[in-house]
Amino acid sequence: MVTTDLASGAPGVPAPTALADDGHPGWASRPERATAVSRRFQEAREQGLIHCDPGDMPAQAVAEAVDAAAAVVRCALESHGDDEALAALESVLDLSLLERELIEDGAHRRGRALLRVQDGLSKLRAVDGVAEIVDRAPRELVESCGFDRAVLFRVHDGRMVMEAAYFGDDSAGAEKMVAFAQSVSPPLDHMLLETEMIRKRAPAIVRDATTDPRVNRPIIDFSLTRSYVAAPVMPTGQVIGFLHADRLYSGQTVDEIDRDTVWAFAEGFGYAFERTVLMERMRRQQAEVRTALATAEAAARALQDADLDLRKVDPPEQSSAARSLVEPESIRAVLTRREVEVLRLMAAGRTNQQIAGDLVISTGTVKSHVKRVLRKLRATNRAEAASTYVRLASVPDAGWL
Template structure:
């Protein structure tokens, strides 16, 4: 597209006429903010202003004929003063517009900082980039091992429908290798942005993508997490056709640096939230287990108190009898006698008490003697009679 930046300075007309023409162009630029659509024009116009100013100075200093032409000399002086003022105004306009872009980038990053999740951040970033830096198309990609994959795409409305469809179709699910000669490989290695002004013929670009997107120039910048490159941002001005400059490259780099910090922070916040949820669930689970354990202990304590009460009652009822038996029989003999009451044979008693069967026979003999019984059945009977008398 032909722009004001491609126009050549005319050599026709007098110096005064050329000064007026160049002054008018400068005034038009300052009033129309052409920088947004033709970033190269202000620089070229500033060079022309400087050339005409030098010619005016040289004419005023060297042309002695002006001594006899005061009106012409005054006209040249007025033109020089006007051009000098326009140079200053042009510089201020360019600086103001550059600061305006930086301000928009800051505002865009602030909006991205307020999104609710990493997934939403990734989807919103390309559109915010186009809005902040006057791009028509933008792609956010992530580095996955030895390749890079498009993650989110923004294509402004009003673009060529066929090219838009081809671009979206190619980028959806694409996995582009980071081959040694590829520009993105160098971006990942150097962690620096780049401006590509000849993508269709350059051997450093990925030709299938260039063919699908039909881009004539683009800028690219790596996305860093710490010192590690985790993705890329690509952008161009395909729809407007404006010339991309190093200023576009630097603006993209500024945006990419800010986005990388926001992404890193949001990933950490989501991880902390996930860990907080896991810890909270673990505490809830532990609390539920403690409640169950406490309930079980309370129930067990109640049962133990009830059992103790029953045992104490029984002990109080049988205490006199138990005392007489304790005085009469040894502890081992009482154990043998309790097993005899259950009907256990000598061999069973021996196994239960882990003693020899002969030892059991000796204990049975002593029990019978102490209870004045002639056999084991009578010994058991006398013991039970003693117990029953105690209950009565």
């Protein structure tokens, strides 16, 4: 269980579950990587056949060892040292075999990682709300792709704003991380790594966050991150955010496959996010259209049910048609905001009692507002007033109407 350091406010870090023999969280420490080829790689390191740092790619380290051993073979052959040349040649063959196996193992890992990314993205595609998909993205990156922690930033006014974080069981630590990062919200010109990702439109890897000058020091220190991978989110070609992930709790160093995994996930998430935004906008537009249709229907019904008034037709300047041609500016001048609210509900077909409930006022107050609205709009009944509102609602510059 992950704990939270309440004194510092930062997410606590348990002891790593596995370490390489040199005391560093290395490539062979991950449970899913404890294969035969990884054990052979570790043995070769212990025997001094391979020299590499914990963050180096194993296949590359072996390739360098093969080149070094081949050089020894050439020197031994040139000096006619057959025994020495034979021993060096055997070392070259063993290392070459190990290099091939590491490449195959890496390809296998990449295949598994791709399947995990697809699984995570398929779950995101089932989300139909913008707020939900933003919260779910870091969670799926952790649960589906095997990371320990993940955070999602958005780019806003040239700054990095953390929108969501998922730290597994440490929900308190994730909340503290979001609150702290939002209080900092570093400008992008101070985030050299993110600026580089925007320029290159490519992911990045930080092998040692404690010394890397490209990172934001306050966020790194607060999160206790040792190494992490990051990728830009850019569904339309423009970077709108970043996904970061690490393996802090298990004490493991991220590598290039982790970087590419986050990159693939970020790309798919960008498209899923864009689709969710469009769907939400479409639903909102449909709701507005339905409201407009309901308002028009209520106005038409009110016209149909209006009482007849046996009197001479109004003069042309006082006719109903002329009265309905009230300019938006004059409406704003004669109606108060409360009267506009009453008029809007009248146009929606609400009764006086329903309007009173919506605005939390008495029915008598509503009747007074209705009378004033009719008088100011020079409307003979509610239907005419509703018709005027429907017309003004379609005028782009009608202001707060």
